Amino acid sequence: MEYRCVVWDPIHNHQMEKLEKVQQKFIRHMRYRNSCRNIIMNRQQGYEYTGCNLLASRRKYLTLCFGANLINGLLDVPDLIELLDFVVPNTSLRVPRVLSIPRAKSGFSTRAPLYRISSTINEYAAMMELYSVSNNAVKCAARKLVLV
Template sequence: MTFTRSKKTCIIYEYSLDNNELARVHCKKDLGILFQENLKFDQHIDIITKSASRNLGLILRHSKFFFDYDTIVTLYTALVRSKLEYACVIWAPTSDFLIKKIEKVQADFSRVLFLKFNGFYPKYPCAISYNILREQMCIESLLARRNKFKLIFVHNIINNNLTCPELLEKINIKIPNLSLRNRRQIDRSNSDQEYFKIPRQIKIIYAQSPLMSALSLYNKYSLELDLDSNLNVFKNKCTILSE
């Protein structure tokens, strides 16, 4: 298996073991994540959304006579949402199509849950948007939760809760460039808000990598978050910001 975004520049070499040629594959599952040769995760997302939808159908069929809200939500979070969030820091999508594809599973659950406790389906004839349903039932969007996990990922690396020197050495903290001669005032409205230094001239695939996307997301909320704070305090703050 050769990882590349361009088939034109891909160097194909056939490997053999004991004079037996090794089969070339285009995707490979490792620790529950399906890696593709083009460094995308659309096949992985397709698999987990289908699996989560099957589990959701199973829950809805067997909970037909359940009328305890917490019980149904617990079943959903344990058997459905867990599939959609496993190792999501690695494969979190950036395209609107894939984001909506994942969110659709929770949207279907929200509508059925609303029907069970309110007596009518919120799509017809009285249409209620997914965002309003979430707010009513106190359910976070899956996109917001993925962003929260990214921020927690950064906190864990910086505070050595996650031991990975290879990632830590790629993190650069931005130091404001003060001119003592001019004593100019720092502009806190734009780039000086950034806590981490992200290279400007980088390829899209690197900018969308798990580490760089997490650091860029933290820069967006750097004035509201504190990496020195306790992990539980940090998690609560991330939840508030992601809403």
């Protein structure tokens, strides 16, 4: 179920705001149920109180986990792996790229799942081990990087 957000990710800001409002309503409900309704909290304090993260950062975390598990062969999706364009490492690059990102012709195409997976993997490739690691190791490293 957690991999569904890799494919289903809101494109427009108003859609993201609607999802955030649902989570904020849940946080208010949790505060009410735990007798914290008289305590004034801003949004960040509410997230810390409930142990939730912003939905955008959780989506990025799950995209990173999905991409790393795809690269490691922990997911059996040969048709999707075939679409990934791996980059041969070049020693002159300061920041190594793992996947080639197709050129986006519009802002809409940058929200496509394959584009987001490739760009997220490249963003965190230098900061975490992507190859020959278990699913739990990927999740732990991604959690430390994205869900701060």
